[in-house]
Amino acid sequence: MTVALALFSGGLDSILACRVVAAQGIRVKAVKFVTPFFGYDLLAREAEYVAWVKKTYDIDLMLHDVSAPYLAMLADPPHGYGKNFNPCIDCKILLLRAARELMDKCKASFLISGEVLGQRPMSQRQDTLRLIARESGCEDLLVRPLCAKTQEPTPVELAGLVDRERLLAFRGRGRQPQMALAKSFGISEYPMPAGGCVLTEQAQAGRIAWYYGRKWPVNVSDMLLLLFGRHFQLPHGGWLSLGRDQAENERIAALHEGRGYLLGMEERPGPLALLRYSEHPEDLAAAAALVVRYGKKVKEGSPAATVKLSSEAGEQRLTAEPLADEIFQGWYL
Ligand code: SF4
Structure with missing residues (x-):
């Protein structure tokens, strides 16, 4: 059976991306990456959360802590910061690279992510979607099921690992198509879309930027304290x-x-x-x-x-x- 490894944020798009591919009879394993800025509290209740995701969304999930490389990247992200201290492009590149490294362990043939063309200003434009796939080294491995039909067919689709005809062409900021799709899967419980992680929030991002300016040895404990x-x-x-x-x-x-x-x-x-x-x-x-x-x-x-x-x-x-x-x-x- 073909296995796909999905990047799972917990948001509706990532839930749907998993389900759209699983609906083709492909076994989907999902990974939620955590750092002090997103998901870190889940490490303390991992088994409970994993069980909840399985029960609520029928998705097999694991958590993976990428704090160390993430904190190092945040000091100087090659593609810069967004409006606050959010390195969205390098964040996505780092997470895709981390997912690629887990593929062997998961026996996965390709990767899934839930991006929708045009939904976010910095990281989901046409050019940045391409750049993220290319610079993460995942160009030949990545499928974005929710907006696949707005893109050229990927090598994964061309190889017949996934049926492009059953993928979607979502684009833009509207949420109606996602909500309708969720309903068709019988999914009624999902988080409302949020603006981003704490690195996009002015007060907290400002403190984290201040901290990085001190040149102290960056560590998880200090980051958690700043929040x-x-x-x-x-x-x-x-x-x-x-x-x-x-x-x-x-x-x-x-x-x-x-x-x-x-x-x-x-x-x-x-x-x-x-x-x-x-x-x-x-x-x-x-x-x-x-x-x-x-x-x-x-x-x-x-x-x-x-x-x-x-x-x-x-x-x-x-x-x-x-x-x-x-x-x-x-x-x-
Ligand atoms: S909002 Fe935060 S988690 Fe989302 S892409 Fe940007 S830096 Fe990464």
């Missing part, structure tokens, strides 16, 4: 992340991993915070004063408090007054 909470650049170069609620405090504690200082008040409720990339005493003092500033107010306002700083070297305590707002307005990231 929630409050962030400050301290006067001596330190980076402080501060939780806004209990759930964020727990995530900050879990991401400490012995790197930098974990700060929190012992006397009254307040945020946990993580200081990285500075040992400067003035940054430690500023970090402690910010923790007190964002601590729970008491009747008298926000009195001085003792802040515990935990690091691999041990614990220390600093007594700090809440930092005045006018001092740190320019520190926000």
Whole structure:
């Protein structure tokens, strides 16, 4: 039986691309690539998610973590960034290359992706669809079932591995044809189209771009930390992340991993915070004063408090007054 390996984002187009090819009697295996910017939380509940995809869409899925090559690419994507810090063209090239490397293991004869001509401004124009296929080295291997008939027949179609007549000619930004097709497959539960991953979102992308500008050793833990909470650049170069609620405090504690200082008040409720990339005493003092500033107010306002700083070297305590707002307005990231 012919096997195809599909790139699965979880969006409707990727679901339909799998189903259109599977409807020809081809065995479709799907891979969802994850990075800190998309899908990373699924790694913690992989079996549950894979089972849900099978039950909901009848698609056999696996997850594959490509964080390391992705973070390296993001420093300097050869085709540049989109409106924010999104390297959409190089993102697609990287994921296709990663899929190509998995083909042998999956015994796949070709690759599927769910792109639709003209649906996205940067990565789904006619010229970029060609460029992505060519530069990923997948020109002879890739089929885009939803828009195949808007393209020249691919080597996979010409070889008869897939029946071009049963592929589609979707184009443009409209969603009606996809919704009708989903209905014909009995698929009613699917995510609404989103604008893109967090790298397209102004505030988060801006922080990630700031981080890359620091030339620190880029790592997954820092990326995950940048995606929630409050962030400050301290006067001596330190980076402080501060939780806004209990759930964020727990995530900050879990991401400490012995790197930098974990700060929190012992006397009254307040945020946990993580200081990285500075040992400067003035940054430690500023970090402690910010923790007190964002601590729970008491009747008298926000009195001085003792802040515990935990690091691999041990614990220390600093007594700090809440930092005045006018001092740190320019520190926000
Ligand atoms: S929006 Fe994000 S996940 Fe989608 S192609 Fe662009 S960089 Fe990749």
